[in-house]
Amino acid sequence: MQGRAILVTGATGGIGGETSARLAAQGASIVVADLDQELAHAKAAHIIATGGQAMGVACDITQPEACERAVAAAVERFGRLDGMVNCAGVSRPHDSLTLPPADWARMIDVQLNGAFYIAQACGRAMQESGGAIVFITSTNAEAAFPRRAPYCAGKAGVAMLTKVLAIEWANLGIRVNAVGPAYVATEMTQRNIAAGNVNETQIKGRIPLGRLAQPVDVADAVAFLLSDQASFITGHSLYVDGGWLAYGYF
Ligand SMILES: NC(=O)c1ccc[n+]([C@@H]2O[C@H](COP(=O)([O-])OP(=O)(O)OC[C@H]3O[C@@H](n4cnc5c(N)ncnc54)[C@H](O)[C@@H]3O)[C@@H](O)[C@H]2O)c1
Numbered sequence: 603m604q605g606r607a608i609l610v611t612g613a614t615g616g617i618g619g620e621t622s623a624r625l626a627a628q629g630a631s632i633v634v635a636d637l638d639q640e641l642a643h644a645k646a647a648h649i650i651a652t653g654g655q656a657m658g659v660a661c662d663i664t665q666p667e668a669c670e671r672a673v674a675a676a677v678e679r680f681g682r683l684d685g686m687v688n689c690a691g692v693s694r695p696h697d698s699l700t701l702p703p704a705d706w707a708r709m710i711d712v713q714l715n716g717a718f719y720i721a722q723a724c725g726r727a728m729q730e731s732g733g734a735i736v737f738i739t740s741t742n743a744e745a746a747f748p749r750r751a752p753y754c755a756g757k758a759g760v761a762m763l764t765k766v767l768a769i770e771w772a773n774l775g776i777r778v779n780a781v782g783p784a785y786v787a788t789e790m791t792q793r794n795i796a797a798g799n800v801n802e803t804q805i806k807g808r809i810p811l812g813r814l815a816q817p818v819d820v821a822d823a824v825a826f827l828l829s830d831q832a833s834f835i836t837g838h839s840l841y842v843d844g845g846w847l848a849y850g851y852f
Contacts, residue, residue: 604629607680608828609672611663611690611720614641616788617738618689620817621824625687626654628825633676633683635661635720636690655680663690663716669723677727685734685828686724688717693790695749695799706752713756718763721778725771732775734828737764738820739782741843749799757782761839768837777836779827784843786815810845 608625612618613634622632626649634646634656642658649656657679661672676683692712696705717737724735742750743757761780768778785791785805791814794800806812823842826832841847 603825603829605631606684607631607633607676607682608685608687609633609635609676609683609720609724610687611635611661611716612738613689614638614645615689615691616790616817617783617786617820618687619645621687621689621821622649622656623652623654624818624821624825625828626652626656630685631655631680632657633672633680634658635663635672637662661720663688663720664711666719666723669716669720672720673723673727682731683724683727683733684731685728685736686720687736687738687824687828688720689738690716690720691738691790693750693753693794695747695753695794695797697749698751701751709752710756710759713753714759714763717760721763721767725767725774725776728776729771729774733777734832735767735776735778736824736827737778737780738824739764739780739839741782741784741841741846743780743782743839744841744847764839765837772836777827777832779832779835779837780839781820781823781827782839782841782843783815783820784809784841784846786817786820788817808846808849809843810849813844815842815844 614636639660646656646658742754743761764780
């Protein structure tokens with residue numbers, strides 16, 4: 603990762619924060635992109651204070667112009683862009699019969715449309731020199747959960763987007779992959795546990811390895827897919843799920 607510039611969206615969140623720290627520790631320059639400018643700057647300052655290279659930028663990935671601006675700021679600051687990790691996301695379980703159309707639209711906007719907008723902006727910046735993109739999807743790209751229709755549909759859409767961009771941009775030297783975690787011990791999961799959307803004991807019982815994922819489990823998989831060790835891997839979804847998707851028994 604030494605000398606590479608990597609833009610991370612949702613970079614002040616649980617998975618994005620850990621991934622940013624992990625990549626910075628490996629020598630990458632991190633573009634900390636998130637909704638809140640102050641939090642993004644604070645996270646970048648923390649990376650710098652711990653010996654890394656970083657800059658913070660406000661970016662709502664549902665806004666194509668904001669994505670273009672974030673990428674332009676990254677290229678201006680670091681002179682290049684080598685990779686992007688899309689960790690931005692929201693989770694708001696809701697019964698499908700009563701889900702307001704605006705909530706459906708917002709969820710698809712963040713999970714699916716935003717993933718495309720930020721990938722498009724980064725792809726344009728990397729089309730001459732190549733690079734690597736990793737989308738954070740979910741086991742919900744493959745496995746249906748109730749009360750999560752737009753979340754599941756959005757993540758499944760990103761898994762297919764991963765394949766399409768991988769084959770379309772292969773000749774540009776841009777690899778595109780996805781990492782799909784099962785439940786990760788982050789604030790998103792804590793919020794769902796607190797709201798009664800998730801039963802932690804049941805979840806642990808459903809995961810063959812018997813625990814929630816830690817953000818570092820996800821960050822390790824992302825770092826691998828961005829690295830040259832994964833130079834022949836593209837269009838792939840890697841599930842970091844403790845065996846969740848393999849499990850088909852009771
Ligand atoms: N936590 C889990 O159990 C879990 C499991 C599978 C997949 N995921 C996925 O991993 C990703 C990160 O989740 P997390 O657990 O770190 O959540 P988190 O809530 O800790 O972080 C999400 C981050 O995304 C940012 N964000 C939200 N909307 C945005 C937008 N429009 N533009 C830019 N940034 C935006 C938030 O500000 C926040 O910093 C999400 O895509 C989520 O769906 C999480």
